[in-house]
Amino acid sequence: MANHAYLRVWTRDFSMETMIPEFARFLTTAPLSASHETFEELIVQAVDPGEAPIEEWNLRPLKAGPAQVAAMAAQHLNSDTAYIAGATWDLWSFDIETLKWQRKPQPLELTCHGPDYDDGIAASAGHFQADLGFEHFFTGHGGLLASGSSSNSSKSSKSSEPFNSSEHPVEHTFRQWMAAGNNLKEYHAKTRENIQQLFF
Structure with a gap:
């Protein structure tokens, strides 16, 4: 859960x-x-x-x-x-x-x-x-937004290993999609907007 x-x-x-x-x-x-x-x-x-x-x-x-x-x-x-x-x-x-x-x-x-x-x-x-x-509304899915993660990285950061080690096909597709274009940047931006909601 x-x-x-x-x-x-x-x-x-x-x-x-x-x-x-x-x-x-x-x-x-x-x-x-x-x-x-x-x-x-x-x-x-x-x-x-x-x-x-x-x-x-x-x-x-x-x-x-x-x-x-x-x-x-x-x-x-x-x-x-x-x-x-x-x-x-x-x-x-x-x-x-x-x-x-x-x-x-x-x-x-x-x-x-x-x-x-x-x-x-x-x-x-x-x-x-x-x-x-x-919590993933504010932290991202499975370490995707962890320090050091990047769409240009050839290797995953240690903190994101639990996410990247998954063999589930949906998560594999998700990782592939995040590596394309500005998708990770958009993911950062949307998550940041959610975080800003916390300062109510």
């Missing part, structure tokens, strides 16, 4: 009293998809991830913004609770099978960890966390 990339944020004087207003501010920073500029769901999770959610809202019909999401979260204000808002944001995605780029909505999950949720996981996982989706 592909790894995900995460953004973790800690704030000063975080507490049960401040976490919902701060969560609302965190939500306002999210660069939501141009085709769906509101939040799609809110999950209220008590105690730890092993417990069933105590509330789940489908927000699509409501076209809920940060203030509405925060108001709904505040209905279940507890220090041992996490609040998980789901949305989408636009990222460039490269389809290895078709060898084409698409900029399309991808899942974005924003979480507020209560101070006592999951034995105080906020201390290590962040008071607020963003699940940004698959």
Whole structure:
């Protein structure tokens, strides 16, 4: 299973009293998809991830913004609770099978960890966390963008060996395509645009 990339944020004087207003501010920073500029769901999770959610809202019909999401979260204000808002944001995605780029909505999950949720996981996982989706949106597939990799290189860099050692025909075609023309340069540019989205 592909790894995900995460953004973790800690704030000063975080507490049960401040976490919902701060969560609302965190939500306002999210660069939501141009085709769906509101939040799609809110999950209220008590105690730890092993417990069933105590509330789940489908927000699509409501076209809920940060203030509405925060108001709904505040209905279940507890220090041992996490609040998980789901949305989408636009990222460039490269389809290895078709060898084409698409900029399309991808899942974005924003979480507020209560101070006592999951034995105080906020201390290590962040008071607020963003699940940004698959890490290859920002790092490239299998070391392709590793330092030293180049479309003009006759030998692969050591850091990209795991990718280049694959015998899968789709990845072989992908490597051949990347070696042609300005394809690798475009791959760098699209990945850089995705990275710039992180500075929301």
